[in-house]
Amino acid sequence: MSPAIGAALDRVDGRAKVTGAARYSGEISLPNLSHAVLVGARIPSGRIIGIDCREAMVADGVLAVLTHLDLDRVAATPKLFPSLAGLTAHGQSFFPMQDDVVHYAGQPVAIVLADTLERAEHAATLVQVTYAETPSVTLLDAGRDRAYEPEKIFGGLVPGRNPTRGDPEAALRDAELNLDLTYRFAVNHQNPLEPSTTTAAWDDNDRLTVYDSTQGPTATQLSVAELLGLPPINVRVVSHYVGGSFGAKALIWPHVTLAALAARRIGRPVRLALSRDQMFHSCGHREEQEQRIRIGAGRDGRLTALTHDKISLTSHFDDWAETSLESAAIAYASPTYAGGYRLVRGNIITPTFTRGPGEATGMFALESAMDELAYLTGIDPLELRLRNHADNDPDTGKPWSSKGLKECYQRGAELFGWSDRDPEPGTRRDGQWLIGTGMATAAYPVAAPISPQRARARMYGDGSAVVEAGISEFGTGALTAMTQVAADGLGLPVHRVRFVGGTTDLPNIAAAVGSAGSGATSSAVHLACVQLRDQLIRHAVADQGSPLHGADPDTVVVRDGRMCRRDSPEVGETYHELLDRNHMPDVEALGTWMPVLPMGSDHAMHTFGAQFAEVAVDADLGRIRVRRLVGVFAPGRVLNRKTAHSQLMGGMLWGLGQALLEATRMDPHTGRYANENLADYLVPVNADAPDVTIETIEVPDSVVNPLGVKGVGEIGIVGTSAAIANAVHHATGRRIRELPITLEHLL
């Protein structure tokens, strides 16, 4: 039996998804279901001085209109905390509709409940809110003079300054070559295709069931329970299918608890589906930011100094910045380094995770600057990166748990055809198209939850097994990959294993964020299955009726559901035979994995890859088309080649969107985004997506987790935008230090 792990198994949930049978959180039929629609503040800052609900109250079908005047108070003030911790995971330290203050446009100020969606939507427009508006800051530039250095960012988990190495200022002064470059980034929104949706239903015993589109059912459970002042046992969360997230559903935002509060008030189940425009101000975003990179280097291209400073816009209640400095700090062997964050408070919702959080912007800045250094020194961009390769973590000196970056460079260059590149910019034409190529390094920290991760395996008497963990399936392929992990752990073919996730009834797994999901879940699943297998083997060798009686358990292996002696495979029996003979209907085991924390490890843990892009730029019209993308990554163990490649491909095409299309544009006069829809917030369509070549380099990693899984969710986007921008420079000779790069930059 060949191992299931790594095989290109079709998605186990594929049939449900292609037939429309898969039910997402807004598709749960409940008797007496009512519909909630949020009314958002239309000003970014000020106070509510009046709410007139009379017209809405008497509209057909309306069940209730709730405002800050009558909504129940929440039992706790939420505290922003990244869901990796496995604890409460509020998206921001502010809960709306508790008083009359407006902190950001779109902040919920009323909830309208009606018997049908159409009636709720219409009545929501009849709520008349009057405001006393106060001055607001909604753009970085408007508050730049009030920027401050936060002590901690990221929910208090990350210091506001990175550890400094050496004396970068002195090294910059002494350097043969200096670069001082500033990069600007538009606001990005995750825009999963399924808008966040919560269906909340209470029973007679003050127990709540929440069907939620979430990256972590437990995160929803604990966060909602805390705000409602209930023990977690009173909150059950179900989340079988989630229509994409990309960070929008990683933390738990107010609408989830608002749905529960509304349902309790009217005594009916409530479905609250955010509209597309509400998705732009209800669950965070990638913040508006600017990053400054200074490089000192020798003429040989070797870095002697690197500084990396970021300034970004955050909310009034949280010191949030996506951690843009982590990978850039260790990507190259610069002997000196300094980096830190500055924040500007603005009238916006707290920013949050967006795919490739932090590093998708941080590595754009670094990798764009490295390309400039390559041109300054006349060294091939790939060679420049090899010269600066960090053999160990330049910060701590620790060895990498695994790396594989040089292999990625080499294989990527081969696949792309990098070696015969003419470095001269602006010289290749294909008709009116200017052709250019560029590359960049991809890097992303290996994150792990900071709480124990659990899974349960149950073998039935017939030798089939169900394996459970409380994850949600939001497109990562987790259900499929975990089926494979379980099959190998138990020694069963995949069709004899069913992996189940999607509710808080199951063993606890932290929300799958930061590419940590597959590592965390596979570890728990693997340990549960191995434990169950060993338990059954021990049972067999102790059973006088078993052909394996008396054997050393360490010499027994399982293949295709049959335990046998490694040295004489003909001696053995199936799980079924053992269980049947002993009248055992089932056997269970719980697997618990305690993650290794980076600071506690002797190794540095990071994922690496190499990105290559070819673009065509219309010489007259400035239009940019990506002709091809090649990405080679070393994400440790690949659990399913097919789904992993799909995720990496999706990440790279996200990078294309980040590079060329995606920008949410704030109007400082209204304090609202001016393009809160999918016709004006441009994401790539099929015609934008070139064919993408992807390979993975399997580097063994015995440190990160039991199976050596580093994750593929984020690394695909990191570096893509820099490779594209570098290719635009190669095509046109123009350096664009702003994302997205649009045609007006090139006219």
Add this chain to the structure above:
Amino acid sequence: MRPVSYSRVADVATAIGTVAADPGSAFLAGGTTEVDLQRIHVSRSRRLVDINDLPLRQIEELPGGGVRIGALARMSDVAQALPIRRRFPMISQALLLGASPQLRNMASIGGNLMQRVRCGYFRDVVAPCNKREPRTGCSALHGVNRGHAVLGTSEHCIATHPSDVGVAFMALDAVVLTQGPGGQRQIAIDDFYLVPGDRPDREHPLAHGELVVAIEVPPTPMASTSLYLKVRDRESYEFALASAAVAISLHDGTIDDVRLALGGIATKPWRARRAESVLTGAPATPETFTSAAEAELADAIGHGMNDFKIELARRTVVRALRMVTGDPQLHDGMAEGLLSEDGSGPADGSGPADGSGS
């Protein structure tokens, strides 16, 4: 969406009579504009009169080389109709570069003529907008106006007209046939689209209850090699940043006759008459094309974020003219594909220019 009642009618007279008699009613054809705007309360009809059963779907060749397109013919059907593809490829291309296949299956050609602007402030019912609520002000003037117009604007409105096919119709001097309480009318396309001036709420000269029944495109022999060029950020499913519909007649390298209209940059589909007059009688050279583009954009006004559109429009004009005159230096390195069977390929900037001129 506000409560709305519904009537379905089977003949033109009933349709007109019903809508004309009820000020709160509106025609409902493909619904791609009306349902959308009703939902966001920009359109506030209390009653929708479904006209999809009216017999207005024919696409007929007219003697002499013109065509008549029934107002309820779907964009997709018009784009594929042989008379259109043979005689007026710019119409077919403009349609196929617009919206998405699903929307084109729904949207009628009459509805396309009546579509509203895509200005974000027009669609945001709490923002000041002179078009939606006269005399409330124009939020776009100092707001996010990257997509807004640089020609035909006023201090009251700078919203860009979104139609692609309207640009082709404008180049071809199409005529809009209407029927209404006041009888039948023929309206020249240039008069059908109004610039905002001080009445941005008024986008066309139709009376309430007046129905577009057909559009006629007069014979234009040189249009058989015409093209539509659309420039945008995304490669598909996006409104134009700039576009051009062009047909040209050459004789010994001199331009005998030319039709040129621009989209994505003006408050209505924009007939480039100044450019046409520079081009007519001049040699078909890049220099001529540039002069024509400069003449047309001479009065263009940017409002900050959209300043680039002035230059982009110039370059779009030059590119379209080079394409339609078969400039051999233009060659498309990227395969494109809208209509491959007959080679009347798309013109997203570069397609193998199927316009050898004359």
Add this chain to the structure above:
Amino acid sequence: MKSYVEAASAVQTADTAVVRGPNSVVVRLSVNGTVRNMLIEPRVSLLDALRDRLDLTGAKKGCNQGACGACTVWVDKRRVLACLTLAITCETREVTTIEGLSDGVDLHPMQQAFVTQDAFQCGYCTPGQIMSAVAFLAEGHAADDAQIREWMSGNICRCAAYPNIRAAIRQVRDDAATENPDAAG
């Protein structure tokens, strides 16, 4: 061209049409070959009628304004957007959704190809992609990848499975050509 040509005389204007709504009325829809009656207001979209009234949740709501394609269904065999279609306008038409594409036992070849080619991740756009793709092949523009890219651009996939979606469409197109060479091309 002289504008504003006045032609025939004024017509009689009389409001003679039957008015339904704005309160709920019985709307009769033929969906996937079955006639279904429901009591809905005229403002109810085909999408909400399918999802909330008929419990056919395969068609998805991604934007509710015609900008994403997740709600793609067929009306009289043509791919359209259910979010911009009022249910009441479909009474004399045949509506087909993903639930009606196959019998629930054997997958439609396009459904199978989407699984084989991994043409989706989260699955939310998938029913719309498949309804669009099947209609697209019937429309006959799928000669090459450039055409597939353009004609499938009305369906946004935020997971960006686009290259795999193209592979699935090629697979179905080429399998059909192999099985029935005369009908190909």
